[in-house]
Amino acid sequence: MPANALDISGLTVRHGDVLAVDGIDLRIGRGETVALLGPNGAGKSSTVSAVLGLLHPAAGTVRVLDRAPADAVRAGCVGAMLQHGGLPSEARVGEVLHLVRRSYPDPWPLEDLVATTGIGGLHARPAEALSGGQRQRVVLALALAGQPPLLLLDEPTSAMDVEGRRAFWTTMRELAARGTTVVFATHHLEEADAVADRVVVLAGGRVVADGSSAEVRSAVSGRTVRLSVTEDADLTALPGVLSAERQAGTAVLTTTDPEATLRVLLDRGIPLADLEVRGASLEDAVLTLTTGAAR
Template sequence: MTTTAAPPVTAVSFEQVTKSFGDVRAVDSLTLDLHPGETVALLGPNGAGKSSTLDLLLGLRHADSGTVRVFGTSPREAITAGRVGAMLQSGGLMGEVTVRELVRLACDLHPRPYRADDVLAAAGLTQLAGRKVDKLSGGQEQRVRFALATAGANDLIVLDEPTTGMDVTVRQAFWATMREQADQGRTVLFATHYLEEADAIADRVLVLHRGRLLADGTAAEIKAKAGARRVAFDLAELDAGLAEQLRALPFLTAVDVSGHTVRLQSTDADATVHALYGLGLYPRNLEVAGLGLEQAFVAITEAEEAKKEAGTC
């Protein structure tokens, strides 16, 4: 007797979703699935469509075409059922109340609430519970937003630039809490400009550019997709003429000369290094390594821009 495996549970599904604002297509035929227990980073330059994508996911805007589903229902139905928590950049906080009062209100309104004291402790707000919200610093306000997003047993947590304004210690504690949420089977989706966070935290990285999904994979897969490696070395003598010779080395995609230090990006590092020695140079502290996530992100988006420019010529 044969059995058919059950299809994987989908937390979020975008199917050919498009959203435009006037002549600007903020989300362009976006298709993707997110699954329970995943921690997913959403990356992209300004104007890539990250915030518009999150707005569609949270039911704050409606797609022009395509379908958005959250746990098999519409975003609004999932939110009403208490399955989604969100921490957004936009929107103010009630000022003339204490932190404890605001968090308690969020817990009281949640269909599956946690104890207010537990939420305050998880967000590192116990010592600030009696303070008025309008007397908080920017980083402390971010912790309050986090508390409001996790006031109950959400199955999906959506975070838009969550650690902006937080110091290093608080950021580390924040991500430790998010890891615990994912370990309990919850899906965590966060947009960030801190690419080192995406590299260290995310199981999966999505790269958006002009509303399109350019890359989807682990951080290591995104780095490999960039198709380049980093070559760095020092030279005892480095004048303008030699710098021009270095820029003419084969297979380069980027060159940075700073003092006596040279940093290159090459799509064929072996050939580049071979040509380097062919110039009669003796580089010191030579390093050849894969790109970091930030470098890979820049390489992928710049390549897309180059393709678009070539298509318009």
């Protein structure tokens, strides 16, 4: 059994004259939960498409569980939820699920699959009558029908409400506990921070950071100081401050030396009301890393 679920070496993808993926190397071990992050055009979806064999790279190699992508998909080793995937509009959920499960030699037991993905009660419903969140859960059930060891998700919660997102990621944690490798691309960085074992940040088709969420956040220096202030509060020339903003009675300061910054605020007689000091968030880190890469 291969040690890695995914081996990508020198992957280069072009869409006409556009270089979408620029020679990336990536190894993902079996059982990992990995978030692919980055702005639009960073190369996330193109990388996922190359792993699924949906496009032919200009250069480089992709191995999925030590198979070529198309072979791995045909063998039922990969399940996928794509951002622009669809369901047959005139079919009922149960019919589609039955058809997909029949295509695998060892499908996921129906009762457990329905319970795991939360689609109970939807069997008789036409696909066109599903809400956005219901549709995503049905697509997840189809992706899992063959019990794939690798699951690829491209913006999986984009149509879900808060409750639906929480239920979805609870399911992902359960799958990871069973040994499924989960690789997902998302713009919801709080989800990546809460769920992923590992974060891979892409910008301009290249990997600009790869590590745990804590490791990626630590790559960005500075802390954020937030406090309530009056309009006449003097926030000029504070030590350590890289940037200062006022937002409806709240000051947001980015500083490399929060103790020195707060000491001067106290010396100026500015009350430290509603004070909050925190390190860089994952969103701060990704924005800094991707902006720097673009420059």
